[in-house]
Amino acid sequence: MKYKAINYLVIGVLVCLSFLKGFSQAQNSWKEQSLLLEKLKNGKHRNIVFILSDDHRYDALGFLKSQTFIQTPNLDKMAKEGAYLPNAMVTTALCSPSRGSILTGLYAHNHKIIDNNNKGVSSDLIFYPQYLQKAGYKTAMIGKWHMGGNSDEPQRGFDFWLSFSGQGSYYPSPKGLNINGKHVPQKGYITDELTDYALNWLKSLKEEQPFMLYLSHKGVHSRFEPAERHKDKFADYEFKPPFTLDSKNHKNAPMWVYNQRNSFHGSEFPYQTDLNLIQYYKQYGETLLAVDESVGRVMEYLKENGLLESTLIIYMGDNGFSFGEHGLIDKRTAYEESMRVPMLAHCPDLIKPGTLVKEVVANIDVASTLLETAGLKAPSYMDGKSFLPLLKGEKIGWRKNILYEYYWERNLPHTPTMFALRGDRYKYIYYYGLWDIEELYDLQQDTRESVNLIASKDHQEIIQNMGKELFSILDETGGLTIQLRPNIGKQMNLRSGSASSTAPFPDYLIKK
Numbered sequence: 001m002k003y004k005a006i007n008y009l010v011i012g013v014l015v016c017l018s019f020l021k022g023f024s025q026a027q028n029s030w031k032e033q034s035l036l037l038e039k040l041k042n043g044k045h046r047n048i049v050f051i052l053s054d055d056h057r058y059d060a061l062g063f064l065k066s067q068t069f070i071q072t073p074n075l076d077k078m079a080k081e082g083a084y085l086p087n088a089m090v091t092t093a094l095c096s097p098s099r100g101s102i103l104t105g106l107y108a109h110n111h112k113i114i115d116n117n118n119k120g121v122s123s124d125l126i127f128y129p130q131y132l133q134k135a136g137y138k139t140a141m142i143g144k145w146h147m148g149g150n151s152d153e154p155q156r157g158f159d160f161w162l163s164f165s166g167q168g169s170y171y172p173s174p175k176g177l178n179i180n181g182k183h184v185p186q187k188g189y190i191t192d193e194l195t196d197y198a199l200n201w202l203k204s205l206k207e208e209q210p211f212m213l214y215l216s217h218k219g220v221h222s223r224f225e226p227a228e229r230h231k232d233k234f235a236d237y238e239f240k241p242p243f244t245l246d247s248k249n250h251k252n253a254p255m256w257v258y259n260q261r262n263s264f265h266g267s268e269f270p271y272q273t274d275l276n277l278i279q280y281y282k283q284y285g286e287t288l289l290a291v292d293e294s295v296g297r298v299m300e301y302l303k304e305n306g307l308l309e310s311t312l313i314i315y316m317g318d319n320g321f322s323f324g325e326h327g328l329i330d331k332r333t334a335y336e337e338s339m340r341v342p343m344l345a346h347c348p349d350l351i352k353p354g355t356l357v358k359e360v361v362a363n364i365d366v367a368s369t370l371l372e373t374a375g376l377k378a379p380s381y382m383d384g385k386s387f388l389p390l391l392k393g394e395k396i397g398w399r400k401n402i403l404y405e406y407y408w409e410r411n412l413p414h415t416p417t418m419f420a421l422r423g424d425r426y427k428y429i430y431y432y433g434l435w436d437i438e439e440l441y442d443l444q445q446d447t448r449e450s451v452n453l454i455a456s457k458d459h460q461e462i463i464q465n466m467g468k469e470l471f472s473i474l475d476e477t478g479g480l481t482i483q484l485r486p487n488i489g490k491q492m493n494l495r496s497g498s499a500s501s502t503a504p505f506p507d508y509l510i511k512k
Contacts, residue, residue, distance in 0.1 A: 043375020056317030069234035074296035082346030083355035105367035105382030109479035129157035143216030170225035226286035252452035258503035261327035268499035317341035334420035428466035
């Protein structure tokens with residue numbers, strides 16, 4: 001009996017170890033993933049152009065008329081002739097994490113690129129262009145990479161590489177450009193020059209060669225510098241201030257949000273300067289004009305060469321940008337201006353003109369979508385899924401909510417670690433390590449997110465259910481571990497002595 005008990009114990013241990021090993025492999029299954037993906041039945045090696053802009057907020061499209069000085073005729077045309085996805089989101093509203101999610105199909109807590117100061121991407125990560133290469137595609141990365149500190153060295157998955165160090169420069173700088181590992185001078189305005197290189201690469205391809213162009217613009221990243229031809233074009237236009245720029249119009253705001261008004265990313269002390277926010281927004285609109293022209297040039301080339309009908313073009317922003325909403329500027333938060341982005345798709349062979357996709361899609365879905373476009377079955381480890389059927393007008397089961405995550409950065413300490421669940425009606429925001437209140441917004445009744453319903457008795461069941469679902473998604477995707485990074489860079493934590501004082505403690509948390 002003694003030996004039988006020992007045997008059973010050994011067997012039990014081995015079973016547990018086997019389970020843990022299997023769990024570990026499931027969590028990191030991309031590490032041993034073959035680059036040769038299964039081909040879809042009736043799949044086609046369709047050409048792909050993915051255009052990414054920087055800091056382009058969801059409503060900065062001319063046809064939405066959010067501000068009179070926002071003019072995007074080529075993007076407007078793309079929406080009219082293709083699909084517009086008004087509920088496109090990013091799962092982390094920050095350059096590097098969002099780009100990591102686009103390229104891998106993973107949440108930031110899985111690809112581990114959680115801030116803009118990262119030293120590099122894990123060699124275990126697979127970028128979707130690697131799968132396309134294996135399937136016979138020619139691939140090009142042209143523009144901003146911004147993953148791996150300031151490195152501009154060529155990355156895996158691309159036959160042609162052109163990038164620049166860190167954020168790059170709108171106008172020529174000593175750092176120049178890196179083309180396939182060789183540094184060359186930047187000759188002109190960056191948006192125009194990237195487009196020139198993109199068109200030249202397309203011209204170099206052989207007929208019938210399937211291709212994927214990843215055109216990643218610096219524009220419209222702050223601080224905004226328009227092309228010479230666009231400078232001061234909107235100087236005399238009217239500016240409509242956001243409703244929640246006035247703190248009185250944001251009911252039951254968390255203390256940290258009110259306090260951030262007087263900070264590096266606040267409307268009262270933007271970048272710790274006396275920056276004129278109105279003028280700044282107009283410069284944003286002027287800088288966006290060149291990005292819009294770039295889209296028009298690429299589409300015109302495809303049309304002239306008989307490729308426009310069959311090529312899937314997707315345009316999106318890597319994150320949004322606030323211009324005073326809730327008293328904030330920049331991104332990082334879970335508010336709409338930060339996490340919601342413009343997304344358009346064009347391919348007459350697949351998409352009917354004027355298609356409206358209302359489902360909540362995200363940056364983690366891009367990789368799966370482009371792989372399906374290439375006739376390939378996306379690997380099961382990806383957190384996102386293909387929205388190509390939605391673009392084609394098919395009715396399929398789709399998510400009701402999307403997870404959002406942001407991890408506190410010591411050099412920009414005024415924005416806390418946060419997680420959010422954003423659905424088609426409600427948004428629940430949960431803060432970690434912060435003595436403050438959470439947030440709930442009814443996006444149908446309160447599009448400006450001006451009334452925090454966290455203390456509403458009528459919404460407690462919704463809050464509880466969304467909280468459970470939020471942590472269920474984190475648990476299922478391996479996101480219950482808070483990511484940490486060593487201290488990098490100086491802290492931007494100054495306040496202005498002439499701006500707002502600190503917020504009073506929330507009345508919701510005071511015992512009467």
